[in-house]
Amino acid sequence: MDMPIPDRDSEDYAHSHSGVGGNQSARAEMQYRDHELLRGIAAGQFQLAFQPKFNVRAGVIDAAEALVRWAHPAMGLMMPDRFIDRSEDSGTITELTIWTFEQSARDQQEFIRLGLDLRIYVNLSAQLLTQETTVARLCAIAAQSGAKLGVEVTERSVIDDTKLAVTNVDRLRAAGYAIAIDDYGTGRSSLTYLKQIDADELKIDKSFILSLATSHRDPLIVRSTIDLAHALGMKVTAEGVETQAAHALLTVMGCDVVQGYLTGRPMNMARFLEHLGKFTVESISFPHDITALTNHKIWKRA
Numbered sequence: 001m002d003m004p005i006p007d008r009d010s011e012d013y014a015h016s017h018s019g020v021g022g023n024q025s026a027r028a029e030m031q032y033r034d035h036e037l038l039r040g041i042a043a044g045q046f047q048l049a050f051q052p053k054f055n056v057r058a059g060v061i062d063a064a065e066a067l068v069r070w071a072h073p074a075m076g077l078m079m080p081d082r083f084i085d086r087s088e089d090s091g092t093i094t095e096l097t098i099w100t101f102e103q104s105a106r107d108q109q110e111f112i113r114l115g116l117d118l119r120i121y122v123n124l125s126a127q128l129l130t131q132e133t134t135v136a137r138l139c140a141i142a143a144q145s146g147a148k149l150g151v152e153v154t155e156r157s158v159i160d161d162t163k164l165a166v167t168n169v170d171r172l173r174a175a176g177y178a179i180a181i182d183d184y185g186t187g188r189s190s191l192t193y194l195k196q197i198d199a200d201e202l203k204i205d206k207s208f209i210l211s212l213a214t215s216h217r218d219p220l221i222v223r224s225t226i227d228l229a230h231a232l233g234m235k236v237t238a239e240g241v242e243t244q245a246a247h248a249l250l251t252v253m254g255c256d257v258v259q260g261y262l263t264g265r266p267m268n269m270a271r272f273l274e275h276l277g278k279f280t281v282e283s284i285s286f287p288h289d290i291t292a293l294t295n296h297k298i299w300k301r302a
Contacts, residue, residue, distance in 0.1 A: 032072065037083065037087055037090075037092045038092055038095060041095060047069050047268065048100070050064040050067075052259070052272070054257060061276060065122075065266075067080065084125075093127070093128065094131070098137055102141055105147035119178060121178070121180055124138075126154060129158070130161045139175035151172050151178070152182040154181075156187070158193060173200075178200045178201065179198070179199040180199060180202070182203045183205045194228070202235070203236075205239060206260070209238050209250075210240050210246075212249055213246055227254075236255050236256050236257065237255075237257040238255050241260035242260050247263075248285070
């Protein structure tokens, strides 16, 4: 039976396995002070978790998205939803972002040393894309490290100052970053966004993927988006792939990359390397005849 992979990287799971004593719900209500984030960076409290990106055509995991975690000494392992918004409001997001890119560069070089040709993608906050000094620092990280990195940006990133945002995306691309448009389909002017951003990859938001095998409209949207992205010279990543059926259908549609709990949840470096060693295509393949799921022409590639 085709079942979703349990979300073991949820905030509840993180708290229950954080190794910090005390009441879990009470810790969840605790608030950190802004200066703690900067001290936490200096103290090595932040860490990266890597979620695999599975290349459907090549049949291998050849990239990963880096997701930041905060091992707070009093509040346990904190997921990004507990500190990213506040760090953006306080301005500490800049130093957190620089640390994330620097650590991603170091980890990517470690992958290379181990013989793994993996690109690491990092999310870039919308407000930072229009900060020229921050973009310059990110370009310097790429130039000095030579690491194989990618930047994920959202439509929100270009709404406030479109001209500057597009210019900075071009600067990052020229510095060697692969550019991915994240959460595509959730904004209000997505077609305009595609026209403005010179990107290498389009990531279809998970809201269109989670019910792919049961919805009548989502398959139409996903298939047409894949065709459009390919026509514009971009590869396509489907986010939120949790079932073997969804993976099978996306493969038939011509999707290039899948990302989600089916192919691997976010994990630390050691577990990620272990996962790479054990991962097989057979483990995510749909075990049944998918004819019944693909009996309409929308599933077929042109």
